Amino acid sequence: MWSEWRPRRILSRPSAANAASGKLRWVKFTVIATCAGLVLVALFANFLWVSSYRALLPKWPGSSVSFSGPASGSSASSIENKKNVYSFLEESSVYLDWEEMAPAPVDRLDGAAIQIGNLFYVFAGYQNINEVHSHVDIYDLSENKWGDRFDMPQDMAHSHLGMASDGRYIYIVTGQYGPQCRGPTAKNFVLDTKTRRWSKLPPLPNPRYAPATQLWRGRLHVMGGSKEDRWQPALEHWSLAVKDGKALETEWKPELPIPRGGPHRACIVVEDRLYVIGGQEGDFKAKPGSPIFKCSRQKEVVYSDVYMLEGEAKEWKILPPMPKPDSHIEFAWALVNDSIVIVGGTTEKNPVTKRMVLVGEVFDFNLKTQKWRTLGRMPIRIKTTLVAFWDGWLYFTSGQRDKGPNDPSPKKVIGKTWRTKLDLSQ
Numbered sequence: 001m002w003s004e005w006r007p008r009r010i011l012s013r014p015s016a017a018n019a020a021s022g023k024l025r026w027v028k029f030t031v032i033a034t035c036a037g038l039v040l041v042a043l044f045a046n047f048l049w050v051s052s053y054r055a056l057l058p059k060w061p062g063s064s065v066s067f068s069g070p071a072s073g074s075s076a077s078s079i080e081n082k083k084n085v086y087s088f089l090e091e092s093s094v095y096l097d098w099e100e101m102a103p104a105p106v107d108r109l110d111g112a113a114i115q116i117g118n119l120f121y122v123f124a125g126y127q128n129i130n131e132v133h134s135h136v137d138i139y140d141l142s143e144n145k146w147g148d149r150f151d152m153p154q155d156m157a158h159s160h161l162g163m164a165s166d167g168r169y170i171y172i173v174t175g176q177y178g179p180q181c182r183g184p185t186a187k188n189f190v191l192d193t194k195t196r197r198w199s200k201l202p203p204l205p206n207p208r209y210a211p212a213t214q215l216w217r218g219r220l221h222v223m224g225g226s227k228e229d230r231w232q233p234a235l236e237h238w239s240l241a242v243k244d245g246k247a248l249e250t251e252w253k254p255e256l257p258i259p260r261g262g263p264h265r266a267c268i269v270v271e272d273r274l275y276v277i278g279g280q281e282g283d284f285k286a287k288p289g290s291p292i293f294k295c296s297r298q299k300e301v302v303y304s305d306v307y308m309l310e311g312e313a314k315e316w317k318i319l320p321p322m323p324k325p326d327s328h329i330e331f332a333w334a335l336v337n338d339s340i341v342i343v344g345g346t347t348e349k350n351p352v353t354k355r356m357v358l359v360g361e362v363f364d365f366n367l368k369t370q371k372w373r374t375l376g377r378m379p380i381r382i383k384t385t386l387v388a389f390w391d392g393w394l395y396f397t398s399g400q401r402d403k404g405p406n407d408p409s410p411k412k413v414i415g416k417t418w419r420t421k422l423d424l425s426q
């Protein structure tokens with residue numbers, strides 16, 4: 001590298017130029033040397049800019065694990081190798097027609113969302129790795145406007161919550177309390193969306209991080225997620241009888257453990273069947289001894305598994321897997337006609353750079369035919385997006401987006417909102 005600087009030293013000796021016998025050769029050399037010099041200066045300036053810009057940003061883990069890209073001039077084949085095996089799926093699907101709507105009042109990652117009619121309640125989430133939200137924003141889907149905002153209870157978790165609704169009451173379980181990689185709380189709450197009053201539910205037997213949560217057969221079910229360290233997959237499954245925002249029991253009851261544990265899965269009930277889709281084992285955890293619980297990257301495995309529990313069944317059924325491993329989809333789904341529609345997420349990491357790879361497609365699973373499809377591409381790749389469906393339109397807002405069309409690794413936390421007219425009939 002440094003040897004390329006040598007021509008500059010020669011350039012700084014004009015007398016040598018005059019004395020040179022081959023003038024043409026010298027001109028050529030000057031041009032080449034100047035170009036090389038300019039390229040190096042540009043590279044160096046870019047390096048400085050990138051490092052200083054990055055220093056200004058709160059450090060978001062995952063986007064910074066391996067920053068340096070390939071050496072310039074690496075062969076086409078090594079660039080090919082830098083994709084994971086599922087990128088063909090993305091490349092072979094077309095962009096859906098997206099319309100950008102009003103952005104959410106705040107940027108938000110790992111928040112939660114529940115749609116009740118035309119109102120889309122968006123909860124909590126990180127503003128950045130060091131700051132978390134403790135309020136609810138509401139988007140009116142019929143007017144396409146962000147409107148009301150109200151506070152959450154002080155001791156309610158700020159991210160990675162479990163959440164389900166009966167159409168009036170929203171049940172909120174466990175989740176991570178505080179920023180960075182703090183652990184989860186066992187506290188649970190209920191929001192009456194009519195009165196906007198909060199109340200409490202009995203605590204979980206153990207805190208959970210991003211567990212699968214749903215109302216099913218008169219009971220609030222909580223399963224999987226990670227244990228207190230955020231990393232260790234939990235298999236336990238508990239339920240609590242609830243009605244009209246109140247617990248009918250004082251303790252959670254053990255239920256059939258889920259075959260595979262871990263956080264960030266979609267959990268949906270349709271016609272007496274409980275579905276648990278995608279997710280991962282492992283996640284970032286706090287650096288031992290760090291006073292701010294600084295996030296540190298750990299091994300994680302993203303999967304495409306789909307599990308279903310039916311009526312009184314005594315075991316989980318395994319259904320056809322997603323088109324690709326997909327995690328961070330807990331509130332990234334909508335139920336439309338006979339299909340579960342899933343928007344974005346994260347998939348297997350890049351095999352070379354080991355960076356996280358975001359998902360930029362919309363998938364659907366037809367519950368009648370039990371078949372998955374890729375419906376098309378999103379305007380960007382994004383994880384932990386919050387999804388609603390209203391009047392034929394599929395909406396998504398918030399999450400952490402990619403670095404750009406050619407780089408699927410995570411970067412900015414956003415509050416942007418988009419919608420597309422959905423047609424599942426083809």
Ligand SMILES: *[C@@H]1O[C@H](CO)[C@@H](O)[C@H](O)[C@H]1NC(C)=O
Nearest residue numbers: 336337338392422423424425
């Ligand atoms: C859902 O089904 C209805 C009735 O068949 C149809 O009109 C509508 O277009 C479907 N919705 C989507 C999003 O495909």
